[in-house]
Amino acid sequence: xxxxxxxAAFMGRITASVAHEMKNVLAIIKESAGLMxxxxxxxxxxxxxxxxxxxxxxxxxxxxxxxxxDLATRLNRFAHCPDEIVSSADLNHVVDQIxxxxxxxxxxxxxxxEAGLPEKSVILVTDPxxxxxxxxxxxxxxLDLAQAGTRLNVVPVQPDHETAxxxxxxxxxxxxxxxxxxxxxxxEEWRGLIQAAxxxxxxxxxxxxxxxxxxxxxxxxx
Amino acid sequence: xxxxxxLLVDDEEDFVTTLAERLRLRGMNAETAGNGEAALERIAxxxxxxxxxxxMMPGLSGLDVLKRIKADxxxxxxxxxxxxxxxxxxxxxxxxxxxxxxxxxxxxxxLIQKISxxxxxxxxxxx
Amino acid sequence: xxxxxxxxxxxxxxRWFAGLLEIPEEGTSPARYKVLRRNISLLMLMITIIPLxxxxxxxxxxxxxxxxxxxxxxxxxxxxKTKHSFELFLAGRLSTVRFIASAYTYEQLADxxxxxxxxxxLRQEFEGFVDLGLIDANGVQISYAGPYSLKGxxxxxxxxxxxxxxxxxxxxxxxxxxxxxxxIVIAVQHVTDAGEMWIVRATLDTxxxxxxxxxxxxxxxxDAFLVNRNGVMxxxxxxxxxxxxxxxxxxxxxxxxxxxxxQKDSMGRDVLLAYSYFNRTDFILMVVKPRAxxxxxxxxLKSELLLVFCASxxxxxxxxxxxxxxxxxxxxxxxxxxxxxxxxxxxxxxxxSIGRLAAGVAHEINNPMAIINEKAGLMKDLIELRxxxxxxxxxxxxxxxxxxxxxxxxxxTHRLLGFARRMEVEIxxxxxxxxxxxxxxxxxxxxxxxxxxxxxxxAEGLSRIASDRGQIQQVFLxxxxxAFAAVADGGMVSVATFEKDIDTVGITFHDDGHGxxxxxxxxxxxxxxxxxxxxxTGLGLSITYGIVKKLGGDIEVQSKVGQGTRFTVYLPxxxxxxxxxxxxxxxxxxAGGR
Numbered sequence: 001x002x003x004x005x006x007x008a009a010f011m012g013r014i015t016a017s018v019a020h021e022m023k024n025v026l027a028i029i030k031e032s033a034g035l036m037x038x039x040x041x042x043x044x045x046x047x048x049x050x051x052x053x054x055x056x057x058x059x060x061x062x063x064x065x066x067x068x069x070d071l072a073t074r075l076n077r078f079a080h081c082p083d084e085i086v087s088s089a090d091l092n093h094v095v096d097q098i099x100x101x102x103x104x105x106x107x108x109x110x111x112x113x114e115a116g117l118p119e120k121s122v123i124l125v126t127d128p129x130x131x132x133x134x135x136x137x138x139x140x141x142x143l144d145l146a147q148a149g150t151r152l153n154v155v156p157v158q159p160d161h162e163t164a165x166x167x168x169x170x171x172x173x174x175x176x177x178x179x180x181x182x183x184x185x186x187x188e189e190w191r192g193l194i195q196a197a198x199x200x201x202x203x204x205x206x207x208x209x210x211x212x213x214x215x216x217x218x219x220x221x222x
Numbered sequence: 223x224x225x226x227x228x229l230l231v232d233d234e235e236d237f238v239t240t241l242a243e244r245l246r247l248r249g250m251n252a253e254t255a256g257n258g259e260a261a262l263e264r265i266a267x268x269x270x271x272x273x274x275x276x277x278m279m280p281g282l283s284g285l286d287v288l289k290r291i292k293a294d295x296x297x298x299x300x301x302x303x304x305x306x307x308x309x310x311x312x313x314x315x316x317x318x319x320x321x322x323x324x325x326x327x328x329x330x331x332x333l334i335q336k337i338s339x340x341x342x343x344x345x346x347x348x349x
Numbered sequence: 350x351x352x353x354x355x356x357x358x359x360x361x362x363x364r365w366f367a368g369l370l371e372i373p374e375e376g377t378s379p380a381r382y383k384v385l386r387r388n389i390s391l392l393m394l395m396i397t398i399i400p401l402x403x404x405x406x407x408x409x410x411x412x413x414x415x416x417x418x419x420x421x422x423x424x425x426x427x428x429x430k431t432k433h434s435f436e437l438f439l440a441g442r443l444s445t446v447r448f449i450a451s452a453y454t455y456e457q458l459a460d461x462x463x464x465x466x467x468x469x470x471l472r473q474e475f476e477g478f479v480d481l482g483l484i485d486a487n488g489v490q491i492s493y494a495g496p497y498s499l500k501g502x503x504x505x506x507x508x509x510x511x512x513x514x515x516x517x518x519x520x521x522x523x524x525x526x527x528x529x530x531x532x533i534v535i536a537v538q539h540v541t542d543a544g545e546m547w548i549v550r551a552t553l554d555t556x557x558x559x560x561x562x563x564x565x566x567x568x569x570x571x572d573a574f575l576v577n578r579n580g581v582m583x584x585x586x587x588x589x590x591x592x593x594x595x596x597x598x599x600x601x602x603x604x605x606x607x608x609x610x611x612q613k614d615s616m617g618r619d620v621l622l623a624y625s626y627f628n629r630t631d632f633i634l635m636v637v638k639p640r641a642x643x644x645x646x647x648x649x650l651k652s653e654l655l656l657v658f659c660a661s662x663x664x665x666x667x668x669x670x671x672x673x674x675x676x677x678x679x680x681x682x683x684x685x686x687x688x689x690x691x692x693x694x695x696x697x698x699x700x701x702s703i704g705r706l707a708a709g710v711a712h713e714i715n716n717p718m719a720i721i722n723e724k725a726g727l728m729k730d731l732i733e734l735r736x737x738x739x740x741x742x743x744x745x746x747x748x749x750x751x752x753x754x755x756x757x758x759x760x761x762t763h764r765l766l767g768f769a770r771r772m773e774v775e776i777x778x779x780x781x782x783x784x785x786x787x788x789x790x791x792x793x794x795x796x797x798x799x800x801x802x803x804x805x806x807x808a809e810g811l812s813r814i815a816s817d818r819g820q821i822q823q824v825f826l827x828x829x830x831x832a833f834a835a836v837a838d839g840g841m842v843s844v845a846t847f848e849k850d851i852d853t854v855g856i857t858f859h860d861d862g863h864g865x866x867x868x869x870x871x872x873x874x875x876x877x878x879x880x881x882x883x884x885x886t887g888l889g890l891s892i893t894y895g896i897v898k899k900l901g902g903d904i905e906v907q908s909k910v911g912q913g914t915r916f917t918v919y920l921p922x923x924x925x926x927x928x929x930x931x932x933x934x935x936x937x938x939x940a941g942g943r
Contacts, residue, residue, distance in 0.1 A: 069715065072714050081704065
């Protein structure tokens with residue numbers, strides 16, 4: 001498949017995922033409201049008995065609203081990724097964003113997905129959209145290989161002044177089994193990297209145990 | 223805060239009326255306006271002590287209303303309400319003289335906090 | 350325009366040159382670069398070789414002229430000087446004889462003892478005199494001083510005697526005398542006041558002639574000699590004969606000024622002949638220089654010039670061909686890179702478009718969320734802030750409002766989901782009206798916000814077309830965004846769809862915004878052209894144009910400043926040469942509407 005199609009597909013996938021989650025949020029809110037409506041219209045004359053319940057339901061609705069807004073905010077941020085071909089971005093934010101946006105996929109595989117963000121920002125000058133896509137592809141690959149009930153960690157690291165790394169590791173991973181890729185500078189290399197991340201599936205046997213994947217970035221390829 | 227005259231300006235009726243009701247439950251004298259013109263009229267006639275203003279409105283935009291308010295009533299504190307994707311309008315509003323901005327959906331406690339801060343500033347603070 | 354003019358126009362060199370500078374614009378095919386290479390090579394070769402040839406040609410002739418001058422002038426001067434020397438010598442000797450004829454009386458000269466004494470002194474002072482004699486008016490040699498016995502000889506029937514009597518002087522050509530060596534005779538007539546006439550005759554040898562010629566300092570290949578007007582050699586020549594040999598070919602055209610001519614000599618060589626006729630005598634001074642000798646320098650120069658010229662031409666050829674190859678290769682490389690970059694940018698733009706739609710949804714969903722939040726908050730307040738638990742109606746309001754708001758959100762979310770699903774599919778059967786409505790839907794909020802009137806005139810039963818939904822969305826979105834940017838708040842934007850012909854559908858986007866000038870309209874589809882100062886990449890319409898073209902369609906624009914703009918997009922119903930892509934059941938969802 002052409003890279004352009006895959007990129008559009010990636011955007012579609014993430015957007016659809018957010019839309020689905022939003023639907024879930026809305027469903028919960030609707031149910032909660034529906035419940036209250038039922039209690040009020042069908043229940044006994046004295047609604048005071050349900051004061052406790054109402055408080056809980058209302059609180060729940062509030063939480064869901066928070067979740068929904070967070071989703072919308074993330075979607076907005078993600079949607080603006082392709083706007084600049086080159087810009088500076090905090091790798092921590094990107095990892096956080098991708099991890100949250102990917103959680104739904106992880107949940108369906110019963111894998112818990114966590115980001116271990118360091119305190120200091122890690123600034124990259126790069127194509128933000130493609131970084132998102134690359135990280136997502138790596139997570140996808142590892143999710144396919146991970147066993148249900150395990151954890152997948154995504155940790156950005158700054159080994160030195162010039163480079164940044166993102167380390168994806170399955171729980172209890174053995175660091176000796178790692179694969180590392182080169183750093184992306186030109187777009188051709190981007191394609192190679194994204195391709196490589198998908199090809200990784202073919203190289204590592206499913207169920208072969210924990211795996212660690214490192215992606216190395218040069219912080220400013222200019 | 224008792225009897226504080228608050229003017230809420232937002233074109234989303236359900237939102238603004240509910241918020242007004244909530245403020246009234248807390249003892250404030252809350253009124254609403256559905257657009258910029260109505261808001262300016264209200265300010266002229268009812269003299270609110272603080273204005274809560276949505277930035278994304280059709281017709282006269284929130285920022286335009288803010289400019290007009292600040293032109294005629296520079297002392298009147300204005301708190302802006304922004305949405306997803308209109309944060310920069312909030313920042314711009316601060317530059318134009320708004321006391322603060324909050325993102326919708328909001329936590330009412332936060333709003334009340336910001337109102338009292340804005341009043342405090344207007345009363346004793348920087349002139 | 351008549352036939353002659355039209356032919357002139359067709360084949361004019363100006364047009365041909367202009368043609369050379371034109372490059373076929375389409376794509377990056379190798380043919381384009383071959384043509385480019387050929388054209389540039391030709392041009393470069395022409396502008397280098399033509400001036401070079403011209404220069405070589407001019408230099409050649411200038412050198413030729415200069416060299417000739419260099420050879421010729423000195424030669425001329427030499428001939429002149431030598432001729433002058435000869436004439437001076439002859440005039441000098443003539444004066445001497447004349448002096449003798451005038452200074453002495455007839456009696457003195459007739460006295461042989463006195464004549465001998467004069468002769469002795471003469472020989473001492475002046476080189477070359479062989480004898481001296483006195484001849485009376487009758488032509489009889491009265492007295493003689495010299496080696497021969499010429500006393501008593503009568504010269505009256507000899508032509509020179511007549512000549513002397515007429516001219517007063519006589520200088521003879523060279524002849525072989527009694528002793529078989531060459532000499533000349535000088536005779537001078539003297540007439541007294543009383544009418545007496547006598548002639549003094551002297552013989553000179555031509556040794557001085559040889560000296561004079563030797564003093565010319567000629568190179569071994571050259572020759573100089575005297576010859577008389579009948580072609581008889583007067584001095585020895587190196588190549589052309591001895592004294593008194595006849596050299597018929599030696600008689601050049603008459604010229605008393607030094608003249609130089611080129612001819613073939615008796616040996617067949619090409620020679621340069623410098624000569625001059627003597628004024629008072631029959632002699633002609635001849636200097637012969639072989640052309641090869643003179644022109645050796647010229648020939649060397651000529652062959653050097655030719656060598657340099659040919660070498661230059663070869664070098665030029667090599668350099669030009671190599672250079673143009675490198676140039677064309679670089680151009681192709683950079684064009685390819687640029688096209689790649691442009692495609693990337695195009696693609697990025699597409700993703701941005703999609704992003705914009707998604708972002709729009711995110712913005713939209715915020716308000717109903719805020720409503721839900723407030724309603725829930727209100728209910729919380731009712732529970733917490735009032736002493737009594739309020740009646741159920743007080744609660745039902747907010748509850749129902751929440752449900753409504755949720756519905757609103759769901760509609761938005763559903764729309765988001767719908768278009769997210771379609772991002773992968775490439776070619777599918779589209780109902781353009783649906784696509785228009787969908788894109789317009791994304792801009793509805795802005796329209797309401799700015800009070801812009803959106804009008805749709807969608808043709809009923811418009812044929813479906815096979816195309817790329819995402820790309821068409823992008824096109825529509827871009828044009829509509831521009832329309833929205835152009836209209837003032839309260840303005841009007843309308844979209845109409847129609848069937849243009851059996852193969853094509855058309856979509857018109859009309860706005861009553863500020864419009865464009867003729868000048869602007871010419872450039873709007875160019876990349877990086879923008880009228881938004883400082884903002885905008887200027888790429889939107891150029892990418893839109895590219896997409897429409899790629900989809901096999903066309904795009905037109907009409908506009909009037911202050912009145913508005915109309916964009917018309919034509920799309921083919923079928924993609925040329927492409928089959929329908931995988932639709933895996935989604936056609937149903939499209940057909941059934943979302």
